[in-house]
Structure formats: structure tokens, C-alpha cells
Amino acid sequence: MNILNAKFRLYWPLTKPLQSGLLLATGLAGYMSARCPVLHIGTILGLAGSLFLAIAGSTVLNMWWDRDIDAKMKRTQKRPTSSGSAPADEVLRLGLILSVIGVGWAVAMNPLYGLVVFAGLFFDVVVYSMWLKRRTCWGILWGGVSGAMPILAGRVLGLGGFDWIGLSLTLGVLFWIPTHTLTFSMKFAKDYETACVPTFPSTYGLAFTRATIAVSSVLAAVAMGAAAFGIGMDWGFLRLLGVLTAGLLMLAFAITFRPSEQVNFGLFKYASLYMLAAMILVVIEVL
Amino acid sequence: MKMKPLDRILLLLTGLLAAYQIAVGIDGLGFFTITAYTLAFGVLLVAGLLLIILGFGVLDSPIVVIVSTIIPLSLSLGLVWELLASFRTPYLLFAILGFIAIIITRSTPMPGKLPTLLLALIHGVAGMTIFLLPIIFAVTGQAKPGFALVGVGGALIGVGGLLLSFLQAGKPILSRETILKVLPGLLFLMTLCFVIGFRYG
Numbered sequence A: 001m002n003i004l005n006a007k008f009r010l011y012w013p014l015t016k017p018l019q020s021g022l023l024l025a026t027g028l029a030g031y032m033s034a035r036c037p038v039l040h041i042g043t044i045l046g047l048a049g050s051l052f053l054a055i056a057g058s059t060v061l062n063m064w065w066d067r068d069i070d071a072k073m074k075r076t077q078k079r080p081t082s083s084g085s086a087p088a089d090e091v092l093r094l095g096l097i098l099s100v101i102g103v104g105w106a107v108a109m110n111p112l113y114g115l116v117v118f119a120g121l122f123f124d125v126v127v128y129s130m131w132l133k134r135r136t137c138w139g140i141l142w143g144g145v146s147g148a149m150p151i152l153a154g155r156v157l158g159l160g161g162f163d164w165i166g167l168s169l170t171l172g173v174l175f176w177i178p179t180h181t182l183t184f185s186m187k188f189a190k191d192y193e194t195a196c197v198p199t200f201p202s203t204y205g206l207a208f209t210r211a212t213i214a215v216s217s218v219l220a221a222v223a224m225g226a227a228a229f230g231i232g233m234d235w236g237f238l239r240l241l242g243v244l245t246a247g248l249l250m251l252a253f254a255i256t257f258r259p260s261e262q263v264n265f266g267l268f269k270y271a272s273l274y275m276l277a278a279m280i281l282v283v284i285e286v287l
Numbered sequence B: 001m002k003m004k005p006l007d008r009i010l011l012l013l014t015g016l017l018a019a020y021q022i023a024v025g026i027d028g029l030g031f032f033t034i035t036a037y038t039l040a041f042g043v044l045l046v047a048g049l050l051l052i053i054l055g056f057g058v059l060d061s062p063i064v065v066i067v068s069t070i071i072p073l074s075l076s077l078g079l080v081w082e083l084l085a086s087f088r089t090p091y092l093l094f095a096i097l098g099f100i101a102i103i104i105t106r107s108t109p110m111p112g113k114l115p116t117l118l119l120a121l122i123h124g125v126a127g128m129t130i131f132l133l134p135i136i137f138a139v140t141g142q143a144k145p146g147f148a149l150v151g152v153g154g155a156l157i158g159v160g161g162l163l164l165s166f167l168q169a170g171k172p173i174l175s176r177e178t179i180l181k182v183l184p185g186l187l188f189l190m191t192l193c194f195v196i197g198f199r200y201g
Helices: A002-015 A017-033 A041-065 A067-072 A088-109 A111-132 A139-159 A164-187 A189-194 A200-204 A206-231 A235-257 A261-286 B005-025 B031-054 B056-060 B063-083 B085-107 B114-139 B145-168 B176-200
Strands: none
Touching (some): A002 A017, A002 A041, A002 A088, A017 A041, A017 A139, A017 A164, A041 A067, A041 A088, A041 A111, A041 A139, A111 A139, A139 A164, A164 A200, A206 A235, A206 A261, A235 B005, A235 B031, A261 B031, B005 B031, B031 B056, B031 B063, B056 B063, B063 B085, B063 B145, B085 B114, B114 B145, B145 B176
């Protein structure tokens, strides 16, 4: 029992519970947005379980693949994979097991849903981490695509197919991700430089990165707004989403024209809060 | 001054109350009134979130004076629009001109006491409107008694707005530590009064 407990404590952080939880929330919101029978507990539990396992699996596999560069960066060198406290082959096995169970469960629930979940995992692990991350700063675009898959998967499971609202929700998350990751890459620019990982700040400079953040924030807001309207969100909730969006745009504007470390950190945190709040609004709207 | 966990909880509750008010609490009112209230509670919500994220340090920004003026101005404008139809246009003009004046006096160096006087005048008029209008309407029976709570909220917002604005203007009424100590509680109580007042008023 003690061994199991110790293993759990060692490997749980590898799943990045907060990040996985936020992506899972987008998946649940995507499902709810389809206004499917929301009290179908079996389906909701299946969605939550399969998505979490697939997301956690891909996160663990990323950690396994990136353990050499993580060891060079201050921010990540204490991770069990980079510090050596978790054996690499064991981490790989865990990542594969979680991924296979997650995707398998998803396929068993609905093949189309399973395909989208698999696409998310494939884009994240193979296209982003293994292929592009160390070659080009544009790799984050594909990281963004994979991050946007849970909400599309949820929508597809609820609806049984694709529609423009699902696409709009996907674009909302896709454009939100640079707001989050680019502010992160500015904050830890030196770390990425040490590990020789190309980032927007190191390739194009801070001004271009800030402008990219501002543009992607506007696009994320437009896409989320369009999706909320398409879902038929109540006027009051639309007002609230508009207010939260205004806060996001204000920070994006501030980071472009009055940049500072404080605004950078503020936008990074606010962007997560914005996405979580948008997902909660979608869920409450349907309940 | 470091923010305590209780301060964060109070600010979060303030944000949730403001969010409720925007999404549910002002339904059924006219378009202009809803817009004015959404602006007021929206600024309150975003400001509360930024305070939680960035701490009290965010209050050092020169934009705080301008932002803390939006809340009483738009809230009072909403009340006048809803309750005093004959004063709509003059008050709208006062709100627009007052806001422009605050932006100008805060973004360009201006000698003398004009910026401070202007700040006191605009906050004073807006604060008194939010304080008196609901109480008068409640006392005279033109609104339910609960509506008087909006007036109590108005008194609190007047106090909070003046404390913050004069602190930022370099002429603090109370010490910075005292203001920061009471601010989260003041914001929470104020928002609670508004929400209950509008709900049962």
C-alpha cells in the first residue's frame, strides 16, 4: 500500500492536474453545449474518464520526451522525469497505458469522438513535442490545436457530428492558448534559451510576441462570443461573457502598448480564469 | 502590503456577486439602464479579479483614479435613467463630461487644486445620487423598502471611491495601510447591498 501511495505521489504531478483539469472542463463544456441529455451520468462519467486519461497520458508522454530539456530549465528541472526520481521507462509505460486506455475508452463510447480524442493526443505528443517543439516556435500552434481538441471532442460526443458552433468553440480555445503560452514564454524566456527551445520572443522579439498575444486574444474573444451566441446563451450570460472578454482585451491592449512584468503575469493568470469562466457559463446555461 | 487569504476570499465573493448582478440581477430593465449597470458591475468584477491576481500593487497604477470613477458614474447614471426620466439628458451630459474631465486632468500634468476639486465634485455628485435616490424612493413608497439598501451601497462606494482616488492623487484621507485593510470588506459589503437592494427593491 505504501509503495502504491509513493508511486501515486511521484507520478500524479506528471499529469499536470490543473492544466488537465482545465482541458477536461473545456471538454465537459463542449459536451454540455450540445444541449444533449445533461443528466446522462454514464456518458458524462465516460467523457470525463476517457478525456482525463487521454489528456493525462499525453502530458506524461510529453514529460518523458522532454526530460532532457526540462533538466536544463530552472522551472522544470525538479520534475520527477528530469531530476531522475522517476525512471524513464516506467514513465513511458505509464504514459502509454493512460493514453491507450483513454483513447480506447473514447472509441468504445463513440468512434468519431474517439477519433477527435486521438487527434488531440497525436497533435500534442507526435506533431508538437516530438517533431516541431525543438525546431520552430510555430510548434505552439499545433500545441494549441491539440489543446482545442477536448472541447471539440465533447461537442462531437454530444452532437454526434461536427457543426460550426463546435468549430467556433475550438477556435476560441485555439486562439486563447497563445495568450496563455506566449505570456509564459516571455516570463521564462531565459529558461527556454538555455534549453535551446525556439520561442516567439527569441525568434521575433518581444514587440511581435505582444502583438501576437493581442491579436489572438481578440480572435479568441470573437470565436467564443460567436459560439456563445450560436449555442443560444441567455442574454444575461452573454453580458457577463462580454465583461470578462473586455477584461481580457484590456490586458492584451496593455501588454502591447504599456508592457510590464506585472501586466504580463496578470494576463497569464487572467487568461486561464477567462477560459474557466467561459466554460462554466456554457455549463450553467444548459443546466 | 501583502494580501491576506481573507482579503482574497472577500474579493472573490465580491466578483461573484457582481457577476450575478450582471447576468441575472438587472434583467427586465431598459436597455440603457442595463448597459450602465453592466459597466459599473463589470468594472467591479474585473477590478476584483485583477486585485486577486496582482495584489494591492495594482492600485499604484495611475489608471485607478479613472477606473474608480466609472463605477459611481455609471451606477448613478443607471439610477437616474430608471427613476428620474426628466433628468436623463442633463445627467448623461454630466457623466460624459465629468468622465472626460477626469481623464484629461489625470493624464496631463495640471498645476493647482483643479484636479482634486474636480475629482471631489464628480465623486460627490455621483455618490450622493446613489446614496439619496434609492433612500428617497424607498421612504416615499415609490419603491420597496429593500431598495434603500442600494443607497447604503452608494454610501459605501462613495467612501471607497474617495479613499482610493485621493490616495492615488497623493492626498490620502486615511493611511495607505488602513485603506488597504478595509478595502476588500468595503467592496464586498457595498456589492452585497447593491445585489440585495436591487433584488428586493
